[in-house]
Amino acid sequence: MVAEKAGVSVSTVSLVLNGKGRISTRTRTLVEETAASLGFILNRKASQLRSGKSALVGLITSDISNPFFAEFSAAAEGVLADEGLLPVIANTGDNVERQTRSLEIMLSEGVAGFIISAADGSTPKSFDLLRRFDIPFVLCVRDIGDENVDFVGFDNVRAGRIAGHHLAEKGHKDVAFIGGVLSHLNYQQRYQGVAEGLGSASIIRSFGGLPTRTTGQEATQVLLEDRGATTALICFNDLVAAGAYSALSAHGLSIGTDIAVVGFDNIPETSAWTPPLTTVELYPRGLGARAAQMLLSKIDSHHSRPAETVLMAPQLILRRST
Amino acid sequence: MVAEKAGVSVSTVSLVLNGKGRISTRTRTLVEETAASLGFILNRKASQLRSGKSALVGLITSDISNPFFAEFSAAAEGVLADEGLLPVIANTGDNVERQTRSLEIMLSEGVAGFIISAADGSTPKSFDLLRRFDIPFVLCVRDIGDENVDFVGFDNVRAGRIAGHHLAEKGHKDVAFIGGVLSHLNYQQRYQGVAEGLGSASIIRSFGGLPTRTTGQEATQVLLEDRGATTALICFNDLVAAGAYSALSAHGLSIGTDIAVVGFDNIPETSAWTPPLTTVELYPRGLGARAAQMLLSKIDSHHSRPAETVLMAPQLILRRST
DNA sequence: CTGAAAGCGCTTACAG
DNA sequence: CTGAAAGCGCTTACAG
Numbered sequence: 001m002v003a004e005k006a007g008v009s010v011s012t013v014s015l016v017l018n019g020k021g022r023i024s025t026r027t028r029t030l031v032e033e034t035a036a037s038l039g040f041i042l043n044r045k046a047s048q049l050r051s052g053k054s055a056l057v058g059l060i061t062s063d064i065s066n067p068f069f070a071e072f073s074a075a076a077e078g079v080l081a082d083e084g085l086l087p088v089i090a091n092t093g094d095n096v097e098r099q100t101r102s103l104e105i106m107l108s109e110g111v112a113g114f115i116i117s118a119a120d121g122s123t124p125k126s127f128d129l130l131r132r133f134d135i136p137f138v139l140c141v142r143d144i145g146d147e148n149v150d151f152v153g154f155d156n157v158r159a160g161r162i163a164g165h166h167l168a169e170k171g172h173k174d175v176a177f178i179g180g181v182l183s184h185l186n187y188q189q190r191y192q193g194v195a196e197g198l199g200s201a202s203i204i205r206s207f208g209g210l211p212t213r214t215t216g217q218e219a220t221q222v223l224l225e226d227r228g229a230t231t232a233l234i235c236f237n238d239l240v241a242a243g244a245y246s247a248l249s250a251h252g253l254s255i256g257t258d259i260a261v262v263g264f265d266n267i268p269e270t271s272a273w274t275p276p277l278t279t280v281e282l283y284p285r286g287l288g289a290r291a292a293q294m295l296l297s298k299i300d301s302h303h304s305r306p307a308e309t310v311l312m313a314p315q316l317i318l319r320r321s322t
Numbered sequence: 323m324v325a326e327k328a329g330v331s332v333s334t335v336s337l338v339l340n341g342k343g344r345i346s347t348r349t350r351t352l353v354e355e356t357a358a359s360l361g362f363i364l365n366r367k368a369s370q371l372r373s374g375k376s377a378l379v380g381l382i383t384s385d386i387s388n389p390f391f392a393e394f395s396a397a398a399e400g401v402l403a404d405e406g407l408l409p410v411i412a413n414t415g416d417n418v419e420r421q422t423r424s425l426e427i428m429l430s431e432g433v434a435g436f437i438i439s440a441a442d443g444s445t446p447k448s449f450d451l452l453r454r455f456d457i458p459f460v461l462c463v464r465d466i467g468d469e470n471v472d473f474v475g476f477d478n479v480r481a482g483r484i485a486g487h488h489l490a491e492k493g494h495k496d497v498a499f500i501g502g503v504l505s506h507l508n509y510q511q512r513y514q515g516v517a518e519g520l521g522s523a524s525i526i527r528s529f530g531g532l533p534t535r536t537t538g539q540e541a542t543q544v545l546l547e548d549r550g551a552t553t554a555l556i557c558f559n560d561l562v563a564a565g566a567y568s569a570l571s572a573h574g575l576s577i578g579t580d581i582a583v584v585g586f587d588n589i590p591e592t593s594a595w596t597p598p599l600t601t602v603e604l605y606p607r608g609l610g611a612r613a614a615q616m617l618l619s620k621i622d623s624h625h626s627r628p629a630e631t632v633l634m635a636p637q638l639i640l641r642r643s644t
Numbered sequence: 645c646t647g648a649a650a651g652c653g654c655t656t657a658c659a660g
Numbered sequence: 661c662t663g664a665a666a667g668c669g670c671t672t673a674c675a676g
Contacts, residue, residue: 009663014655022661039454045376045432046653049367049668055431056410065396067389067591074387077413086410086427088378091399105408109377110367132361213594242594249596269389269591272535272564274571331647336671346645368669371652 006034017042048110057295058106058114058137059087062094067267068237068284069117072141075288076115083296085112092119096126103129113295115288117141120184124149136298140291143185150298151309152291156186159280159314160193163234163262166278166316167198172232172260174203176223178244179215180236182208187236190264194234203229211236216243224251232260232322238267241277260322264314275320283312328356339364370432379617380428380436380459381409384416389589390559390606391439394463397610398437405618407434414441418448425451435621437613439463442506446471458620462613465507472620473631474613478508481602481636482515485556485584488600488638489520494554494582496525498545500566501537502558504530509558512586516556525551533558538565546573554582554644560589563599582644586636597642605634 006013008027016023016031023031048054057080061069077087088111090102099119106114107129114130114137124146130137138150167175177194180187187208195204207223209215216235220243223230233248235241241263245255253259256275263270263279270277290310298305328335330349338345338353345353370376379402383391399409410433412424421441428436429451436452436459446468452459460472489497499516502509509530517526529545531537538557542565545552555570557563563585567577575581578597585592585601592599612632620627 010654011656011664012662015662018655020655024661027662039451041426041455042430043371043432043653044430045367045371046668047655049365049371049653049670050655052668054367055427059411063396064386064399065389065392065590067387067392070387070389070392073411074385074413077386077411081412081424084427086412086431088408088410089381089395089399090403090408091396102403104363105377105406108364108366109408110365129361133363213590217594242591245596246594246598268387268535269564272539272568274567274596276568332670333648333672334646337646340671342671344645349646365669368652369671371654371669372671374652 006030054110054112055085056106056109056111057085057087057292058102058111058116059089060092060099060102060106060114060116061089062117062119063091064089065091066239067269068141068239068265068282071267071284072117072288072291075285076292077288079289079292079296085296087115094120096121099126100129103127107133107135111135113137113299115140115291115295118144120181136295138291138294138298140287145185147309148307150294150307152287152294153309153311154282154287154314155311156189157193157196159264159282160190160195161197162193162314162316163264163280164194164197164199166318166322167232167234167260167262168202170232170260170322173198173201174229175205175232175234176230177204177206178219178223178233178235179207179209179211179240181210182206190236204234205230211240213239213243213246216240216245217247218243220244220247224248224253230259232262235261235263238263238265238270238277238279241270241279242273245273245277256321262322266317271319273321278319278322279317281315281317283314286312328352376432376434377407378428378431378433379407379409379614380424380433380438381411382414382421382424382428382436383411383439384441385413386411387413388561389591390463390561390587390604393589393606394439394610394613397607398614399610401611401614401618407618409437416442418443421448422451425449429455429457433457435459435617437462437610437617440466442503458617460613460616460620462609467507469631470629472616472629474609474616475631475633476604476609476636477633478511479515479518481586481604482512482517483519484515484636484638485586485602486516486519486521488640488644489554489556489582489584490524492554492582492644494520495523496551497527497554497556498552499526499528500541500545500555500557501529501531501533501562503532504528512558526556527552533562535561535565535568538562538567539569540565542566542569546570546575552581554584557583557585560585560587560592560599560601563592563601564595567595567599578643584644588639593641595643600641600644601639603637603639605636608634 207219266281414421529541588603
């Protein structure tokens with residue numbers, strides 16, 4: 001360590017730099033000053049190797065350029081940074097193998113824990129690696145149906161119910177559910193909620209697909225070829241709604257008057273659309289922050305803490321598309 | 323190292339796991355098999371401490387939830403991941419001090435290099451720390467006017483000229499430039515280009531502000547209180563254009579017929595707007611990928627490589643808002 | 645082709 | 661209050 005050129009031992013330097021032990025004010029300031037003047041920067045690789053602690057946290061999502069995850073990640077970064085922790089990111093593209101590879105390399109880098117929005121197709125087994133090394137992790141957004149794992153997400157059934165109920169109140173009885181992968185828990189729960197909210201006298205037609213703008217556009221086009229009595233679109237998420245908007249207006253339909261549209265997520269762009277989108281707030285930023293907090297507390301307590309599930313209550317954001 | 327419980331020395335294990343040295347096929351497979359069966363995961367903290375190499379790259383932007391940087395970062399992550407590198411992210415919120423702190427902690431974590439979109443107010447001095455430690459870094463998107471540094475960005479003057487010229491061709495002579503911080507190089511160059519493209523007989527009114535949706539909305543409202551003969555809006559970027567869209571339609575103006583709007587960036591959402599936005603493509607993904615490639619080549623060659631500036635040629639994306 | 649030894653830069657008991 | 665020594669898990673010359 002360079003700073004020992006101030007005439008003291010390495011141990012002493014380490015002690016003052018870490019604010020540990022009892023060091024005389026004189027040597028303390030001496031060390032601090034020489035460290036500053038030398039522009040000393042701690043090598044955490046070495047310190048972590050010895051102490052076993054890490055300032056890195058793995059942050060794994062399917063695609064950080066998806067506005068939902070961009071918001072989610074930015075919020076997580078914020079709370080992590082406040083604790084001096086740094087997120088290491090990886091996109092899985094919803095590929096389980098890529099996810100496993102990211103897990104391995106991050107583990108290898110010695111991250112202190114993980115925040116993971118599981119790739120499609122993940123099972124509880126996908127994270128056995130982390131259990132084996134006893135690394136704390138919290139899953140979020142995507143529920144893989146494992147009750148023994150910490151999870152922060154939202155109540156999908158309730159979110160669906162809110163959307164369905166809102167439409168029912170507006171008198172819609174024949175509705176299209178656009179986008180979403182039919183085999184996923186997120187979809188099934190949301191669909192169930194929609195059905196409940198709409199009530200038993202209603203009709204729902206489903207047009208599945210990956211939750212992207214493209215799906216929204218294409219599925220809406222298909223729908224419009226034979227619209228029937230459909231008066232409202234429930235879009236799996238706001239990205240899908242974006243695509244639906246463009247297909248709808250390409251058809252000359254006026255959103256909010258000719259046809260209603262509701263989304264899920266409340267990503268920032270939706271409030272600037274024409275008309276602003278009515279959507280079910282799923283708190284991407286709140287989830288990111290909460291997941292980071294939960295991980296932090298897991299890292300602190302580490303053992304002997306039962307698994308927690310926190311579900312944020314979705315909320316209707318009433319705007320002009322319905 | 324656990325794997326030496328296969329009867330060989332640590333050195334040998336290290337050699338086979340790194341594919342170095344000449345090892346007999348027999349011991350090689352023996353080691354590989356026992357490593358696999360034991361679920362061995364290399365501790366890179368240790369290996370990096372010794373070898374001085376790192377698999378971490380610092381990725382610093384003002385805000386990763388900004389769609390431009392979300393795209394940028396996702397693309398950078400892609401090319402980094404292909405090389406087995408992992409991005410560590412930090413948002414500066416355009417605060418130079420936060421940027422410095424992130425630089426320090428990442429340095430401390432031993433990143434192999436940096437990709438940085440400089441926070442507003444950065445000067446060449448802001449990165450002296452990296453020069454002192456001889457850490458490769460590439461700046462991008464925001465030009466801080468340092469010619470001795472690797473930079474990947476776009477030609478702002480040209481981008482502005484494209485937008486101005488397009489509007490001039492459509493017969494617009496009285497134009498408002500919405501959003502953007504007037505003291506920034508990016509703004510000044512873009513403005514200069516717009517003026518050139520529009521031609522000398524035109525009028526440009528400026529409504530500055532941080533390049534956000536909110537600014538777009540508020541500045542457009544101010545403009546509309548006294549619109550005068552203004553027939554077109556040039557928005558500093560697509561986020562500003564989003565805000566402008568909502569203010570415009572709240573005023574009952576039909577975009578593309580009553581008034582023209584053009585943006586910069588071409589973030590994904592713009593193509594789904596009503597009407598789709600005419601914008602100047604600035605290649606967020608291309609920039610991210612290119613910056614990562616450039617950093618990679620810097621890390622390889624390391625010394626004796628003159629600074630490079632690569633500017634991507636902007637391109638008009640003609641859609642229906644003009 | 646393989647092993648023993650040194651050393652990367654720290655932190656952490658342990659003496660004193 | 662401070663120092664000497666061991667050791668975190670690797671890689672890398674150096675012998676053999």
